[in-house]
Amino acid sequence: MSLINKMLQDLESRRATLGSGAGASQEIRPLPPQRVSVPWAKLLSAAAVAVFGGFGVWWYAGTQDAQVAPPVAPGPASSPAAPAPAASSALPPAAVAAPETPSAVAASGQRQVSAVQDKTGKTSPPPSSPPVRAEPPRAQTSSTARAEAVKPRHREDREIGLRVATSLGSMPQSQPVAADDARIEKKMRTSTPRERAENEYRRALGLVNQGRIQEAAAVLRAALGEDHGHLGARLALFGLLVEQQRLEEAQALLQEALARDPLQPQLASRLARLQLERGDSRGAAETLGKAAGAAANDAEFRAFHAAVLQRLTLHKDAVTEYQAALRLAPQAGVWWMGLGISLEADGRGAEAREAFQRARSSGALSAELDRFVEQKLRQLQ
Numbered sequence: 068m069s070l071i072n073k074m075l076q077d078l079e080s081r082r083a084t085l086g087s088g089a090g091a092s093q094e095i096r097p098l099p100p101q102r103v104s105v106p107w108a109k110l111l112s113a114a115a116v117a118v119f120g121g122f123g124v125w126w127y128a129g130t131q132d133a134q135v136a137p138p139v140a141p142g143p144a145s146s147p148a149a150p151a152p153a154a155s156s157a158l159p160p161a162a163v164a165a166p167e168t169p170s171a172v173a174a175s176g177q178r179q180v181s182a183v184q185d186k187t188g189k190t191s192p193p194p195s196s197p198p199v200r201a202e203p204p205r206a207q208t209s210s211t212a213r214a215e216a217v218k219p220r221h222r223e224d225r226e227i228g229l230r231v232a233t234s235l236g237s238m239p240q241s242q243p244v245a246a247d248d249a250r251i252e253k254k255m256r257t258s259t260p261r262e263r264a265e266n267e268y269r270r271a272l273g274l275v276n277q278g279r280i281q282e283a284a285a286v287l288r289a290a291l292g293e294d295h296g297h298l299g300a301r302l303a304l305f306g307l308l309v310e311q312q313r314l315e316e317a318q319a320l321l322q323e324a325l326a327r328d329p330l331q332p333q334l335a336s337r338l339a340r341l342q343l344e345r346g347d348s349r350g351a352a353e354t355l356g357k358a359a360g361a362a363a364n365d366a367e368f369r370a371f372h373a374a375v376l377q378r379l380t381l382h383k384d385a386v387t388e389y390q391a392a393l394r395l396a397p398q399a400g401v402w403w404m405g406l407g408i409s410l411e412a413d414g415r416g417a418e419a420r421e422a423f424q425r426a427r428s429s430g431a432l433s434a435e436l437d438r439f440v441e442q443k444l445r446q447l448q
Contacts, residue, residue, distance in 0.1 A: 264294035271303065280307060295324070298333065305337060317341060325354070330361035332368050339375065351375050366395035370402050373409075384407040400429030404440055411447070420447040 083263040233387035258266075267290035284307050290300040301324055308317035325331060335358035340352035355372040362368035373388030390404040393399065407422035423440050426432060432440060 084214070135414065196338055213231050261297070262294045264290040264297040264300060267293065268297060268300040268303070271300070275303075275307075280311075283307065295327070298331075302333065302337070309341070314341065314345065318345075325357070329357040332358050332362040332365055334358075335362075336368055336371060339371070343375065343378075348375060351377055352381075363391075365398070366392045369395070370399070370405070373402075374405060377405060377409050380412070382413045385409040386413060398429055398431065400426045400431035401436065403429060404436060407440075407443065411443070420444060423447070 072167075101273050138148075218228055267286050271283040271286040271290065274286060284304060287300050287304040287307070291304070294300075301320065305320055308314070308320065318338065318341055321334050324334050325338065328337070335354050339354045342348075342351040342354065352372075352375045355368070355375060358368075359372060369388050370392035373385045373392060375387040376382075376388060386406060386409045389402055389409065393402050393406065396402070403422050403426035407419045407426060409420055410416075410419035424445050425438065426440050427444075
């Protein structure tokens with residue numbers, strides 16, 4: 068019995084021990100995971116400072132190169148060092164934009180080719196795929212560099228830009244220089260004597276409209292000094308001299324031009340009229356005769372020439388000129404009358420009567436001339 072009681076007591080003590088251990092185990096729980104406090108604000112601030120600081124350094128270096136760096140002539144000896152990986156990774160991929168000037172294009176293209184040569188050891192252009200991260204050309208202006216830094220390009224733009232830069236890298240430096248020379252030559256181009264004479268002629272017309280005749284005459288002489296063949300300036304000056312009754316100067320002005328070139332019908336006809344007014348009919352006929360070769364199709368000139376010849380009683384020559392003028396203008400009644408007068412004086416009465424009849428039928432005669440023609444017709448009956 069005592070042994071059994073001892074065993075029972077031992078069991079009870081063990082049960083009590085197990086019961087106390089289970090209770091204690093219920094009170095024990097695992098601690099929640101410890102939260103590590105990460106200073107995100109400080110990390111973000113530090114990252115932002117690093118990014119903006121790197122961008123500022125890159126932008127400042129780009130502006131300094133754009134201000135002081137001359138265009139780099141293409142050649143393997145002038146290849147710059149490859150850009151640092153850290154600097155290129157801090158910037159967004161940008162296409163190689165077309166520079167503003169041909170020299171800047173050549174410089175940027177040379178930098179791209181040199182970078183490819185340093186990495187591959189070959190002169191062939193880089194492959195179009197996979198996409199290539201290209202640093203914006205350092206020779207661009209500050210505004211272009213900033214635009215390239217903040218505005219990423221598409222893959223096609225980058226590939227096209229690299230191909231353009233590679234092809235332009237081999238361009239000779241003489242091409243942009245020639246373009247610059249052409250622009251300079253265009254800017255330095257001076258006006259021709261003809262243009263200066265035309266400008267003076269227009270200025271003189273303005274002075275005439277303002278009533279400043281003496282100043283206009285001086286300006287017209289200056290125009291003829293620039294270009295003695297300016298017809299408008301010479302005729303305008305001739306008119307001013309005639310109005311002022313300076314007939315000797317007016318005649319000398321036209322004779323000077325006709326001495327250089329007698330085949331000027333406009334000047335010849337005006338000089339001949341002036342010579343007729345001054346009583347020099349033979350001189351007028353000579354002036355018109357010298358210019359007749361250039362006035363074969365000028366009806367007015369040929370009729371005037373015929374009238375001068377008629378005044379000199381050179382009726383055969385006058386008939387020839389009248390007939391030529393009437394072939395060009397068959398309705399000119401006055402010229403038919405003049406032809407009739409010369410035909411009658413040359414003893415060709417029937418032809419003269421026909422010419423007078425054509426003059427009356429034209430309906431272009433004044434009342435006085437119509438009466439004269441009617442009288443001639445009665446005489447020739």
